[in-house]
Amino acid sequence: MVELRNAECGMRNADCGLRDKELPIRNPKSEIRNPKVATKDLNIWYDDHLALKSLSIEVQTNEILGIIGPANSGKTTFLRALNRLIDLTSGTKIAGSVIIDGTDIYGEIDVEALRRKVGMIFALPTPLPMSIFDNIVYGLRRRGMKRRSLLEEATERSLKSAYLWDEVKDRLDQPAMKLSGGQQQRLCIARTLALEPDIILFDEPCSGLDPISTARVEEAMMELKKKYTIILVTNNTKQAARVADRTAFFLMGELIEIGQTEQIFTVPKDQRTGDYITGRFG
Amino acid sequence: MKSIDPRISQKIAFSLLFLATLFVLVPVGLIVLVIIKNGLGAITWEFLTTAPRNGMREGGILPAIVGTSCLVVGAMSVAIPLGVLSAIYLNEYARKNFLTRVIKLAIINLAGIPSVVYGLFGMGLFVIFLKFGASILAGALTLAIMNLPVIITATREALAGVPQSFREVSLSLGASKWQTIRHVVLPNAIPGILTGIILEISRAAGETAPILFTVAAFYLPGLPTSVFDQVMALPMHLYAISTQIPNIGLDVRYATALVLLGLVFGVNSIATIIRAKLRRKKAW
Numbered sequence: 001m002v003e004l005r006n007a008e009c010g011m012r013n014a015d016c017g018l019r020d021k022e023l024p025i026r027n028p029k030s031e032i033r034n035p036k037v038a039t040k041d042l043n044i045w046y047d048d049h050l051a052l053k054s055l056s057i058e059v060q061t062n063e064i065l066g067i068i069g070p071a072n073s074g075k076t077t078f079l080r081a082l083n084r085l086i087d088l089t090s091g092t093k094i095a096g097s098v099i100i101d102g103t104d105i106y107g108e109i110d111v112e113a114l115r116r117k118v119g120m121i122f123a124l125p126t127p128l129p130m131s132i133f134d135n136i137v138y139g140l141r142r143r144g145m146k147r148r149s150l151l152e153e154a155t156e157r158s159l160k161s162a163y164l165w166d167e168v169k170d171r172l173d174q175p176a177m178k179l180s181g182g183q184q185q186r187l188c189i190a191r192t193l194a195l196e197p198d199i200i201l202f203d204e205p206c207s208g209l210d211p212i213s214t215a216r217v218e219e220a221m222m223e224l225k226k227k228y229t230i231i232l233v234t235n236n237t238k239q240a241a242r243v244a245d246r247t248a249f250f251l252m253g254e255l256i257e258i259g260q261t262e263q264i265f266t267v268p269k270d271q272r273t274g275d276y277i278t279g280r281f282g
Numbered sequence: 283m284k285s286i287d288p289r290i291s292q293k294i295a296f297s298l299l300f301l302a303t304l305f306v307l308v309p310v311g312l313i314v315l316v317i318i319k320n321g322l323g324a325i326t327w328e329f330l331t332t333a334p335r336n337g338m339r340e341g342g343i344l345p346a347i348v349g350t351s352c353l354v355v356g357a358m359s360v361a362i363p364l365g366v367l368s369a370i371y372l373n374e375y376a377r378k379n380f381l382t383r384v385i386k387l388a389i390i391n392l393a394g395i396p397s398v399v400y401g402l403f404g405m406g407l408f409v410i411f412l413k414f415g416a417s418i419l420a421g422a423l424t425l426a427i428m429n430l431p432v433i434i435t436a437t438r439e440a441l442a443g444v445p446q447s448f449r450e451v452s453l454s455l456g457a458s459k460w461q462t463i464r465h466v467v468l469p470n471a472i473p474g475i476l477t478g479i480i481l482e483i484s485r486a487a488g489e490t491a492p493i494l495f496t497v498a499a500f501y502l503p504g505l506p507t508s509v510f511d512q513v514m515a516l517p518m519h520l521y522a523i524s525t526q527i528p529n530i531g532l533d534v535r536y537a538t539a540l541v542l543l544g545l546v547f548g549v550n551s552i553a554t555i556i557r558a559k560l561r562r563k564k565a566w
Contacts, residue, residue, distance in 0.1 A: 088449075115453065116456035126448070126451045138465075142452075191455065195455065
């Protein structure tokens with residue numbers, strides 16, 4: 001826990017000093033810019049099935065990294081490794097390292113603190129069966145925040161950031177399950193934002209939404225990237241093209257190609273990337 | 283082969299299902315009606331508040347009401363916490379492997395063991411080995427052991443019915459495993475847990491065999507003063523006055539059955555109302 005906190009402070013300082021190279025960096029690699037998230041030779045097995053093959057990838061602060069690829073390409077596995085939600089799946093084996101802000105998250109860390117720092121939005125909107133307000137402050141309450149005024153402040157702030165405040169401000173005590181699908185998904189975003197994370201993982205966040213709701217969620221994402229680092233897994237390649245700064249293409253558990261979104265979508269280096277984007281397979 | 287017109291097969295299916303339900307409801311309704319019709323007349327204030335007199339042919343059934351109430355409360359206060367907590371452990375914490383599958387199967391099988399076996403077990407363990415004697419303590423513990431398998435199984439089913447996504451969301455928001463169980467899993471499982479508890483309250487109040495060797499007295503006009511006292515119990519008393527005592531009014535027997543029925547119905551109604559209130563809150 002102490003380790004993670006230290007690392008976090010170190011990274012914050014580095015951000016303020018515009019990536020000042022002289023600040024103490026815990027992971028003195030050859031990298032000039034210290035990445036927010038870095039995996040090295042990450043292998044993940046589900047029982048005997050190798051779902052992620054020696055993945056080495058870096059995510060920079062305040063970027064949106066889009067991840068595209070067909071089913072079973074390891075996209076979701078990668079996301080769930082970043083907040084250790086993968087721990088829930090029995091029979092998982094992990095080799096290699098995942099470094100977030102200089103700390104190996106598979107070392108001795110406070111997993112709850114990691115999950116508050118690395119928020120996650122699931123494919124289907126998953127409000128908990130309680131009121132809108134109770135949903136938003138769920139994580140804060142579990143962290144021990146009790147003061148009503150603080151909780152209300154956080155609710156308003158995070159609902160505004162998720163562009164939901166105007167639609168629900170008069171009915172915060174209503175069940176969250178009664179919201180529409182798009183509203184539910186923005187509620188989930190607000191619920192994650194309430195914890196003031198550093199990184200937000202989106203796991204196909206618009207797969208169940210209509211185009212208008214999708215546009216709303218994407219709008220929120222573009223705004224969020226000013227403050228947060230975002231990793232967006234999507235089955236909709238157009239969505240990656242619209243919102244991602246860089247895009248990575250996964251296939252059968254391997255990282256095939258990563259680069260600026262424009263380059264990936266216009267002049268992909270690998271044949272398979274081009275085939276996937278143009279819809280020739282997958 | 284000629285296929286049946288879907289409209290006709292629809293009608294046949296509906297009729298069969300409706301008739302099956304009717305065949306279940308009619309006997310139950312008749313039993314209740316007959317008991318009320320024959321017993322209601324004998325229920326007086328005196329019947330409910332005094333001890334039996336004149337070889338149990340006259341007087342009331344207060345000691346049996348008190349005895350059964352003590353046994354139900356005692357059994358539930360042991361069986362509910364023990365059953366719910368162990369079900370939480372088995373469903374949420376224990377690894378899913380061969381051993382836990384065997385344990386699960388064993389618990390389900392225990393629910394099917396005849397109650398007289400529990401009675402003998404209770405007599406051996408509590409009355410004789412632990413030297414509680416025939417007492418409320420021994421009887422309540424025996425009933426509790428009989429109730430545990432159903433409460434554990436119902437609770438496990440209820441916990442398993444809570445969507446896995448709720449757990450993932452809670453954990454992804456930085457809640458610990460216990461916080462997740464406490465604030466998300468349990469509140470959504472309580473209606474299902476209550477169903478198990480409702481079933482077992484009725485069984486604890488109505489079973490005769492488990493209390494036969496462990497607590498029930500044939501005739502004991504006084505009220506219990508400690509958990510080491512013997513008590514009368516309604517099902518046992520009903521059995522006694524129906525088979526062991528000649529020349530007893532039919533209405534007294536029916537009235538005793540009616541009181542037992544009313545007691546169970548009352549407790550179950552409370553639990554059902556609580557469950558309905560909780561169910562209205564959950565909507566997914």
